[in-house]
Amino acid sequence: MRIVFFGDSITESGRNLMDRTDLGVGYVKIVSGKLRLLYPEKTLEFINRGVGGETTADLLKRIQEDVIDEHPDVVVLEVGINDVWRRFALGQVVTPEEFRANYMQLVTQLKATGAKVVLIQPFVLPMEDKQRFRPFVNTFNNIIREIAHAEQVALVPMDEIFTGVTQDIAPSQFSSDGVHPTHRGCRYIADALIKELKKYIA
DSSP: OEEEEEESHHHHTTOOTTOTTOOOSSHHHHHHHHHHHHOTTSOOEEEEEEOTTOOHHHHHHHHHHHTGGGOOSEEEEEOOHHHHHHHHHTOOOOOHHHHHHHHHHHHHHHHHTTOEEEEEOOOOOSOGGGGGGHHHHHHHHHHHHHHHHHHTOEEEOHHHHHHHHTTTSOGGGTBSSSSSBOHHHHHHHHHHHHHHHHHHHO
16 A cells, blocks of 8 residues: 655655655654554555645645656645745735635545545644734635535544644644644644544555
8 A cells, every 4th residue: 555645844844855765754754653563464655745835836736746646545635834824924825715726626636546535734833923824724724624525535633633732731842833743743643644544554
């Protein structure tokens, strides 16, 4: 079984972009280790195609080479926070309509490969200047949830999970800047994702 992880810096997580077999040090690496321990009898292949700073539009530009041409059995799609971030950092506004169109194209093209698709919500933790991201993250996550329901694909609600756990635990335990996860944050992502991936492996 070949699982491709497609996304931004949350997925990239320090991988060597010149080494197409490198998994980085984040949730992808954790998922690969745990699933290999859980299913030693299975032939599992993990491919990290995360690239930092990218938006939904950027992923559409490389979906053919980085995902479709890999002939995946499962694709994990994690993208969206940079569609918000660029509004504040670069003045590049992605409207809800543009986000919906881009995200829908990604899901449609991924499903067309015959692969199972698992979506991971973009998330923001209540830290520093990232509070201003919240209304836009909410809007985009509502769109993602609608698409997941309409297209009948799995959704890992990481924004809701992190919102819940940070009621009792300091957000800094899960992210250093409100966006990029710490090792503990990566473990939370990995554990939530594994619950979905096990449905396709068992």
